[in-house]
Amino acid sequence: xxxxxxxxxxxxxxxxxxxxxxxxxxxxxxxxxxxxxxxxxxxxxxxxxxxxxxxxxxxxxxxxxxxxxxxxxxxxxxxxxxxxxxxxxxxxxxxxxxxxxxxxxxxxxxxxxxxxxxxxxxxxxxxxxxxxxxxxxxxxxxxxxxxxxxxxxxxxxxxxxxxxxxxxxxx
Amino acid sequence: xxxxxxxxxxxxxxxxxxxxxxxxxxxxxxxxxxxxxxxxxxxxxxxxxxxxxxxxxxxxxxxxxxxxxxxxxxxxxxxxxxxxxxxxxxxxxxxxxxxxxxxxxxxxxxxxxxxxxxxxxxxxxxxxxxxxxxxxxxxxxxxxxxxxxxxxxxxxxxxxxxxxxxxxxxxxxxxxxxxxxxxxxxxxxxxxxxxxxxxxxxxxxxxxxxxxxxxxxxxxxxxxxxxxxxxxxxxxxxxxxxxxxxxxxxxxxxxxxxxxxxxxxxxxxxxxxxxxxxxxxxxxxxxxxxxxxxxxxxxxxxxxxxxxxxxxxxxx
Numbered sequence: 001x002x003x004x005x006x007x008x009x010x011x012x013x014x015x016x017x018x019x020x021x022x023x024x025x026x027x028x029x030x031x032x033x034x035x036x037x038x039x040x041x042x043x044x045x046x047x048x049x050x051x052x053x054x055x056x057x058x059x060x061x062x063x064x065x066x067x068x069x070x071x072x073x074x075x076x077x078x079x080x081x082x083x084x085x086x087x088x089x090x091x092x093x094x095x096x097x098x099x100x101x102x103x104x105x106x107x108x109x110x111x112x113x114x115x116x117x118x119x120x121x122x123x124x125x126x127x128x129x130x131x132x133x134x135x136x137x138x139x140x141x142x143x144x145x146x147x148x149x150x151x152x153x154x155x156x157x158x159x160x161x162x163x164x165x166x167x168x169x170x171x
Numbered sequence: 172x173x174x175x176x177x178x179x180x181x182x183x184x185x186x187x188x189x190x191x192x193x194x195x196x197x198x199x200x201x202x203x204x205x206x207x208x209x210x211x212x213x214x215x216x217x218x219x220x221x222x223x224x225x226x227x228x229x230x231x232x233x234x235x236x237x238x239x240x241x242x243x244x245x246x247x248x249x250x251x252x253x254x255x256x257x258x259x260x261x262x263x264x265x266x267x268x269x270x271x272x273x274x275x276x277x278x279x280x281x282x283x284x285x286x287x288x289x290x291x292x293x294x295x296x297x298x299x300x301x302x303x304x305x306x307x308x309x310x311x312x313x314x315x316x317x318x319x320x321x322x323x324x325x326x327x328x329x330x331x332x333x334x335x336x337x338x339x340x341x342x343x344x345x346x347x348x349x350x351x352x353x354x355x356x357x358x359x360x361x362x363x364x365x366x367x368x369x370x371x372x373x374x375x376x377x378x379x380x381x382x383x384x385x386x387x388x389x390x391x392x393x394x395x396x397x398x399x400x401x402x403x404x405x406x407x408x409x410x411x412x413x414x415x416x417x418x419x420x421x422x423x424x425x426x427x428x429x430x431x432x433x434x435x436x437x438x439x440x441x442x443x444x445x446x447x448x449x450x451x452x453x454x455x456x457x458x459x460x461x462x463x464x465x466x467x468x469x470x471x472x473x474x475x476x477x478x479x480x481x482x483x484x485x486x487x
Binding site: 004007008010011012014015017018019020021023 | 205206207208209210447448450451452
């Protein structure tokens, strides 16, 4: 019997506690910087697209929401001809970010993607590309990879030795 | 003591009672939220007050469906009974000197009779729905009412002995010197428990028992018929709170403020107490409820009458 009264008193005291509700549209909830929200495509520090169209993100995606077509420019630099993410299917698992070899695809802490029409949830490359390097400011894939593209020959990448001259006699 | 304009009083009473009952939906949700560290409805209108209007528009436009297997006339009648019986009892409540529909000299008995009739609503609703959960709810309501009606009536006899009348206005007048809650504290506790059981509110909401019986006796109800059960329940809460204020806390009596204000302050406090009960206490098991009623409350109520009667006899 005493415990009943004690319970009622304890519940009554909750009238003076702080309320835990976050009043959403006016007051935003805190999202950690690693929160997996909207997917973006980032650019090199010098402005080129990072994505090389390797299809790894599309292959790893458990719900098959990523579609892309790779192509090459005149210098031999690969880039996606189109890149399409269907956010009405996306489950924001972040596998695509893990799979990406060039840090191109990244998930950012933004969840406010509500739409009244379902087709509006299909994002094309224009909507996905951002004007910056995202979470990896200094990284430039084409400067560190061993592939020769226009303006950069074999062995001219950062931290890369010149190719061995197999016919040379020098040590 | 009755007013010269009974029709005006009746209309005002109906408006006040029904708007208090619908306002209670908002009050209950806000208070429960307060005690659970939330906000509750606060978007529609100032402090979410228009939530009630939104809910009413919604419930009036809902499909009012009668299941094909139900006993149709009884099914339709059941929700009306609860509202009618509770509203009938409001007729004998003295809100302030002169503000009452009828000054019945057996007002208290009239209340007991009407609240007993109210249980037919629940039992018939459970029976006519032809649904096992509804029937279980109805059966529980019947058993609960039998065990709680008995000591509810008996717990009030102490007040009647002290006041020397069944007339609610005279009972209030008899408390000029001392509120009956002090000499009749046991009677107050017993009536409070019986009153909660009478309104089928938590912790005694076994006929409804959302977590066990779907929604108990009103599982099959929809639209405004379902709404009537809710209006009936909130009117019942208002009624029991008003009776506690009248019988034990001096009704309209109080210094400085006008009598009607005192009455509504007391009424409001007891309504809040009912909501606090819902926020804090779990539902007892059915056999616990029954054995409490018969083995503890009934003997206590009888002892209360005996002692009160003996003391009144000795000091007269």
